[in-house]
Amino acid sequence: MAGIRAAQKEKTRRALIQAAMNQLSAEHGYASLSLREVAREAGIAPTSFYRHFQNMEELGLTLVDEGGLTLRQLLRQSRQQIAKGGSIIRASVTTFMEFVSNNTAIFRLLLQEKSGNSRDFRLAVTREVEHFTAELVDYLVAEQKFTRELAELQADAIVRIVFSAGADALDADSKEKQRLTEQTISQLRIVARGAEATRLAAKTKE
Amino acid sequence: MAGIRAAQKEKTRRALIQAAMNQLSAEHGYASLSLREVAREAGIAPTSFYRHFQNMEELGLTLVDEGGLTLRQLLRQSRQQIAKGGSIIRASVTTFMEFVSNNTAIFRLLLQEKSGNSRDFRLAVTREVEHFTAELVDYLVAEQKFTRELAELQADAIVRIVFSAGADALDADSKEKQRLTEQTISQLRIVARGAEATRLAAKTKE
DNA sequence: TATGTCAGTGAACGCTTGTTCACGCAATTC
DNA sequence: GAATTGCGTGAACAAGCGTTCACTGACATA
Numbered sequence: 001m002a003g004i005r006a007a008q009k010e011k012t013r014r015a016l017i018q019a020a021m022n023q024l025s026a027e028h029g030y031a032s033l034s035l036r037e038v039a040r041e042a043g044i045a046p047t048s049f050y051r052h053f054q055n056m057e058e059l060g061l062t063l064v065d066e067g068g069l070t071l072r073q074l075l076r077q078s079r080q081q082i083a084k085g086g087s088i089i090r091a092s093v094t095t096f097m098e099f100v101s102n103n104t105a106i107f108r109l110l111l112q113e114k115s116g117n118s119r120d121f122r123l124a125v126t127r128e129v130e131h132f133t134a135e136l137v138d139y140l141v142a143e144q145k146f147t148r149e150l151a152e153l154q155a156d157a158i159v160r161i162v163f164s165a166g167a168d169a170l171d172a173d174s175k176e177k178q179r180l181t182e183q184t185i186s187q188l189r190i191v192a193r194g195a196e197a198t199r200l201a202a203k204t205k206e
Numbered sequence: 207m208a209g210i211r212a213a214q215k216e217k218t219r220r221a222l223i224q225a226a227m228n229q230l231s232a233e234h235g236y237a238s239l240s241l242r243e244v245a246r247e248a249g250i251a252p253t254s255f256y257r258h259f260q261n262m263e264e265l266g267l268t269l270v271d272e273g274g275l276t277l278r279q280l281l282r283q284s285r286q287q288i289a290k291g292g293s294i295i296r297a298s299v300t301t302f303m304e305f306v307s308n309n310t311a312i313f314r315l316l317l318q319e320k321s322g323n324s325r326d327f328r329l330a331v332t333r334e335v336e337h338f339t340a341e342l343v344d345y346l347v348a349e350q351k352f353t354r355e356l357a358e359l360q361a362d363a364i365v366r367i368v369f370s371a372g373a374d375a376l377d378a379d380s381k382e383k384q385r386l387t388e389q390t391i392s393q394l395r396i397v398a399r400g401a402e403a404t405r406l407a408a409k410t411k412e
Numbered sequence: 413t414a415t416g417t418c419a420g421t422g423a424a425c426g427c428t429t430g431t432t433c434a435c436g437c438a439a440t441t442c
Numbered sequence: 443g444a445a446t447t448g449c450g451t452g453a454a455c456a457a458g459c460g461t462t463c464a465c466t467g468a469c470a471t472a
Contacts, residue, residue: 036430195400436451
């Protein structure tokens with residue numbers, strides 16, 4: 001009943017996930033990840049891998065899920081900062097860039113697999129990004145009283161800009177990251193202004 | 207002097223490039239491209255590959271270069287449409303989406319290698335995209351009298367949105383592509399409005 | 413016409429890969 | 443205490459990989 005066995009299993013499962021993460025880097029992507037190497041780094045025999053995952057693909061999808069989860073938790077944190085006052089845009093962008101810096105491997109995985117070669121992967125990543133966008137839409141509708149249509153356009157544009165900038169941040173040194181952050185903030189302000197202007201234009205027409 | 211020999215060499219070189227292109231698809235990316243398979247499809251022995259490229263990497267960089275070339279051709283097309291009058295935004299987005307539809311393999315390669323695992327690849331793709339952005343900046347400054355700073359912010363945002371939408375278009379059916387195109391157009395209009403508003407705000411401050 | 417060059421070849425190399433199998437042995441269940 | 447479950451194992455497999463090597467034979471050169 002103690003579950004000493006189940007605990008051990010979970011432990012090696014985590015070891016496999018961690019090993020896979022460690023092997024992901026700028027030079028070595030998921031596509032060139034090998035079952036045997038992952039097993040080796042996790043300290044188990046190659047054959048034991050199958051006790052935990054059916055496939056390398058299953059492991060990969062797990063990584064994507066974990067990455068998306070981390071990302072969303074982080075942004076919720078950032079919204080708490082917003083509630084305390086301060087610029088929502090600056091807070092969000094800063095948080096996002098910090099996430100990219102601190103979770104390079106995960107973000108790189110998400111990016112690569114978004115346009116990667118496994119349909120399941122692409123769908124999984126797309127789903128994560130859509131979650132992200134949906135939360136932003138809700139915020140824009142609830143807090144800023146945008147129409148749903150305009151909020152969706154705006155949120156989608158914001159997410160595209162931010163993820164793309166995040167991708168560039170992966171290769172950047174800290175000075176360049178700073179520049180990217182400020183640039184992104186300015187761009188989101190432009191989008192916000194444009195959305196606001198569009199809302200007014202629509203109202204005038206009524 | 208006829209160069210019948212050099213011509214033959216160029217022909218098999220093209221065959222190798224074409225074979226590599228053919229093997230690139232949604233399911234099978236550059237990373238999982240094999241020298242032997244490429245040689246097989248090109249109709250030569252694996253060993254002969256080395257008469258044309260030192261590496262698979264060298265072949266890959268050639269593909270990226272060719273992709274960039276095609277992309278620049280697209281820019282020229284787009285500029286012709288603009289010269290004929292009509293909405294700049296609509297013309298550009300439509301042309302871009304057509305490019306993505308007609309050059310799926312190339313665009314997918316550019317996308318993947320932009321955040322891929324070879325630094326040389328990333329730099330090569332980044333250079334192509336920067337080229338793209340630079341031309342847009344010049345247009346915004348020359349034709350629309352934006353300050354260079356604001357033009358750069360705007361152009362960079364536009365390119366990020368458009369490329370990101372292009373990526374989504376890869377997996378989309380024609381109906382979804384149409385939706386994406388219209389959405390992107392609306393988003394670029396929001397950006398344009400925002401940039402315009404920002405310009406006015408700056409002027410007021412003076 | 414004789415000589416040299418070089419794209420293309422087939423065999424062979426040493427490795428790594430994913431996956432299977434029967435098995436040991438400790439945790440769990442009855 | 444006996445029976446069962448299931449994680450981890452090492453050996454073995456066929457297949458694929460990139461790369462080397464000495465070689466052939468058509469073209470180029472002089």
